[in-house]
Amino acid sequence: MTGQQRRPAVNRLVPAEVEHLPMRPLWLCRRCGQPWPCGAAKIALLAEYREVPVSLFLYLAGCLHDAIDDLHRLNPSVTGSAADMFDRFLGWPARHAPAYRVSTTTASIDEEATS
16 A cells, blocks of 8 residues: 555445434433433443442433423323333432441441440
8 A cells, every 4th residue: 555544444324323322302212212211321321320329310310300391391291200200210220229328237336336
């Protein structure tokens, strides 16, 4: 080759890889069309926020707020129940986040040590 680098042919008919992100105002996954966050989005979010789970909850709480507004604006009668929307956005990470509760045995040991 003389100074020019050869690039592999790119099929321009195949769309670029799309991430599992929300398509607003429908709140469906741009990639798979499932209600967002879809399964793949949940896995990606857990991995992305594994060191800062509180930030994941804050992000999803903002998404929940926006989704309620968007879906209600589109069709007020089909927005869904508040419990369903809460579980869709905030219920699932609570089931996967580590527990931050202090057990009663740990608390009693700490109390005995300080007395």
